[in-house]
Amino acid sequence: MDYTKIDFDHELDRGPNTYNQTLGQWWLSQSSDRAHSYAYSKITQHLVSFFGQPPERIIDYACGAGHMLTRLYRCFSNSKLTGIDGSSLLLKLAGKRLQSTGQDWRQRVHLIETNLPDCSLPRGQADVLLFVFPNIVPDPDLPDSEEEKDSHHPEDRAVADYLALTREPNPEEETVEDDPETLCDSLITDNLISRNLRRLLKKGGVCVRADYANAPRNELTKLVEQRLAFQEGSLQEPVNGLRAEQLFKVVGSTYYRSKVLEDVYHQTRDKTDKDGGYLLTTLVAL
Numbered sequence: 001m002d003y004t005k006i007d008f009d010h011e012l013d014r015g016p017n018t019y020n021q022t023l024g025q026w027w028l029s030q031s032s033d034r035a036h037s038y039a040y041s042k043i044t045q046h047l048v049s050f051f052g053q054p055p056e057r058i059i060d061y062a063c064g065a066g067h068m069l070t071r072l073y074r075c076f077s078n079s080k081l082t083g084i085d086g087s088s089l090l091l092k093l094a095g096k097r098l099q100s101t102g103q104d105w106r107q108r109v110h111l112i113e114t115n116l117p118d119c120s121l122p123r124g125q126a127d128v129l130l131f132v133f134p135n136i137v138p139d140p141d142l143p144d145s146e147e148e149k150d151s152h153h154p155e156d157r158a159v160a161d162y163l164a165l166t167r168e169p170n171p172e173e174e175t176v177e178d179d180p181e182t183l184c185d186s187l188i189t190d191n192l193i194s195r196n197l198r199r200l201l202k203k204g205g206v207c208v209r210a211d212y213a214n215a216p217r218n219e220l221t222k223l224v225e226q227r228l229a230f231q232e233g234s235l236q237e238p239v240n241g242l243r244a245e246q247l248f249k250v251v252g253s254t255y256y257r258s259k260v261l262e263d264v265y266h267q268t269r270d271k272t273d274k275d276g277g278y279l280l281t282t283l284v285a286l
């Protein structure tokens, strides 16, 4: 698919349904290339080596066309799997991919079509949650009350404001071009999604995220590290005397160079988004 013909800003403004149409087709072509296949295999290897005992219940949050679900189905032959996504197009293909295992996959896999974040999903049942190459498109029709149900800790908004208003002391290191209001909204939206991830997990459950990145975690500036930690709900220390609610603790982080970052380049057309890969982060639910 020729990505240069896609107006990503326009598509993303249309809400998650774009993954049933233009972005769904784009994602099908992206996710089936060699870089993505290799990354899905790396993530699977990580999960297999991390868990001594096969986890009982695994959720793939925004599972797309089921690339990870199918691998997990093969590797964890006794686990119950749930794939959640807003795209009927991609979920149908996830079903077809699972069908290709030649087994009665419906005995162990449940596919749920819903717009995320969704606070009505069963709480605290998953042992493991995957969130791989997230590109959650906010639902423009989501009623405010839906967000309110999962409302923030009182100081979260103030922490997000501070992290959005602050700029790198060395302007050459500043990676953000958005105005503070846009940046604050995106920090809050990502934190809200992490809150939804935490809600689905049991206490002590494990969340494995593969996030697009340009550098390993230990090479991030203090400010970028704090913004990332706020987004994923793992911020431990107070910021400017304010404390965000900590939902997760980071227990491992590995950086892989990979061409998967071109997913981001297609959207931003910023050449720096061609150089990097993804961060595979393991977090424990507090």
Ligand SMILES: C[S@@+](CC[C@H](N)C(=O)[O-])C[C@H]1O[C@@H](n2cnc3c(N)ncnc32)[C@H](O)[C@@H]1O
Pocket (backbone or CB within 6 Å): 016, 019, 027, 031, 061, 062, 063, 064, 065, 066, 067, 068, 084, 085, 086, 087, 090, 114, 115, 116, 117, 131, 132, 133, 134, 135, 136, 137, 138, 139
């Ligand atoms: C970049 S794809 C990643 C898919 C999958 N995790 C993978 O790595 O193959 C992003 C996925 O998020 C889903 N998505 C985006 N916004 C959503 C929303 N608001 N609600 C539910 N699903 C959404 C899309 O349908 C798509 O499957």
